Amino acid sequence: MATKSNRKCGACLKDIMDNNFITCSIESCKTSFHRDICIGPSLPEDPRNWVCQKCRCNLKKGGDNSNTPVKTSYTSGNVTLRTKNKVIVSNDKSSDAEVSLGTLISEIRLLRQDVSKLTDKVTEMFTSLNECQERLADVEIKTIRSDQRLKLLEVYHTVVQSLLxxxxxxxxxxxxxxxxxxxxxxxxxxxxxxxxxxxxxxxxxxxxxxxxxxxxxxxxxxxxx
Structure with a gap:
């Protein structure tokens, strides 16, 4: 019959009933886990140096980083890939900006062409209006002369022809x-x-x-x- 201990599994939170368990080697943790059920067959050769997953993550965040590569003038593969990715994104943005700028320049050129055509049409319209005004002025002058001639002819018929x-x-x-x-x-x-x-x-x-x-x-x- 298995004897009950005061240990609880850090994974399933159940009581550990036998000696088939493993304990984290970190002094601040010392959490025990079911050896076969919760940890699985991938166990270290020396269980005394085994570290649980939680402490392993903490060690990555704040542990010994003496083996971490330092960025120098020669960059590693990961750093180079990240730099390339950033450059690629920057190139994409710059290419989009160039496309937008090219489109804007094309629209401005088309707008200038439309404005030039409109200016030519307005100029032709003003020329036509000036010609119409000149013709109207000529017609007005001819009308005034015709009225004067009619009045003179009326005077002729009234005075001269009556005498004749x-x-x-x-x-x-x-x-x-x-x-x-x-x-x-x-x-x-x-x-x-x-x-x-x-x-x-x-x-x-x-x-x-x-x-x-x-x-x-x-x-x-x-x-x-």
Whole structure:
């Protein structure tokens, strides 16, 4: 029959009933474990120097580190790998930044092209507007001149033609020698009214003014009477 001891297993927390156990060699620990159940077959050759897993971790954190390699100008494999990994991450970030910068530069170039095209269109629009304003100014000038001409022609019909028509049935059939002075007076008045030069053709003058000559006026009035 197995005798009960005061020891408890540090793994399963059950009472250790026999001598089949092993104890941690660290003075501050001295925790016992079931030898076959909780520790397993992988036991050290000298159980007196056995260290439990908890103390083994503590030894790694704060134990003797005299055998730990010191980083010098020549780096070990692990340090080199970590440095490479960091460089690779940095290169990835820098490559992403370069891609973003390239995309931004391309967008800025496209924006400049669009702005240049828009500027050209606005310039063409202003040129067209200036041409339209010049045409409107010409039309306005021509309209003003036409109004002035109409007013002058109205004055002509009211004053000059009324004088020419006075008793024209009596003197309108006179010879050309007697009629030439009246015709010259009529042409002079029309040239002044229309702003024509002294040697402007007579037929064009009457055609533009839409006015009958003295002889044409005599014939029409004579036929109507």
């Amino acid at each position: 028509m006075y008793c024209i049935t009596a003197w309108g059939g006179a010879s050309k020698t007697h009629m030439i002075s009246i015709e010259r007076a009529q042409r002079s008045v029309l040239k002044v009214m229309l702003g024509k030069p002294f040697r402007f053709p007579t037929y064009l003058l009457h055609q533009e003014a839409a006015v009958l000559t003295v002889r044409q006026l005599f014939r029409i009035i004579t036929l109507h009477n």
